[in-house]
Amino acid sequence: MIDLFYAPTPNGHKIAILLEELGLPYRIIPINIRKNDQFLPTFLKIAPNNRIPAIVDQDFPGGPLALMESGAILTVLAEQHGRFLPAAGHARAAVLQWLNWQIGGLGPMAGQNHHFNQFAPEKIPYAMKRYTDETARLYGVLDRQLAGRDYVAGDYSIADMAIYPWVLLHERQLMDMTQFPNVAAYIARMGERPAVQRAYAEGAKFNWEASLTEEALQALLKA
Known part of the structure; x- marks a missing residue:
């Protein structure tokens, strides 16, 4: 347990x-x-x-x-x-790379985006723009990575489990998903998994x- x-x-x-x-x-x-x-x-x-x-x-x-x-x-x-994590080699390295990309980049930047756009007691335009723009840059990185792929590191992995909950909140992050069609398709694909739904x-x-x-x-x- x-x-x-x-x-x-x-x-x-x-x-x-x-x-x-x-x-x-x-x-x-x-x-x-x-x-x-x-x-x-x-x-x-x-x-x-x-x-x-x-x-x-x-x-x-x-x-x-x-x-x-x-x-x-x-x-x-x-x-x-x-x-969900290969034992060795290039496949393992790819999963760990994208897992760490989420932990060190997407999560913190999207989190600051949430804070300054949704929760901060005062509106600070510089901070709002900075974190919205950086979130959009990271979505662009992810969109390019997902071109021709169902999942971020090839096979479904813990990297996808880490990324999906953050990009699912794209509306809160003020992302224009027409700019990120591969991410939009990825969100839909992830959301169809029974374990994700549970x-x-x-x-x-x-x-x-x-x-x-x-x-x-x-x-x-x-x-």
């Missing part, structure tokens, strides 16, 4: 998609980042950077494994179960009004 510490954000969706694709048993422990659940002491022991997602893999070889950071979680689980259905159950207490979190982990 895997405990998934989760909020319905792109980074949270990544791990749910992989768990559904692998068919692994898992339990969602909701972390309401709007109410600062991520600062509960018990959660910080699992994820010292106070960010979701994080997991505790109760069945990990050698004993339970607590792991934070979405890229690390995707890589470790894919390696452990021998799927992962998002689980996320739809998340209640942003609910919040954990430290005592409740401890009790959940002992269950």
Whole structure:
């Protein structure tokens, strides 16, 4: 059993998609980042950077494994179960390259785009333009990579599971998808995968009004 510490954000969706694709048993422990659940002491022991997602893999070889950071979680689980990350060679390098492109580029830039265009208490035109333009540049990179490909690194992989939840939010990011036809087709293709649909259905159950207490979190982990 895997405990998934989760909020319905792109980074949270990544791990749910992989768990559904692998068919692994898992339990969602909701972390309401709007109410600062991520600062509960018990959660910080699992994820010292106070960010979701994080997991505790109760069945990990050698004993339970607590792991934070979405890229690390995707890589470790894919390696452990021998799927969605090639074992060696050029194919493995390609997947890791695009996974890291998402972690280091698309995610942070689109995240800042969300913040300044949707959530910032004051409108800062320079920041709004900077991050919208950089998001568009990254969409262009992805669009060119997807020309003639169904998936970003050839075969379906953890790189796609990392990228899809971010580009799914293209409207929030103010992207003109007529400029990125390959990305638009990719979004549709990814959305047809049953495991992706199941992962998002689980996320739809998340209640942003609910919040954990430290005592409740401890009790959940002992269950």
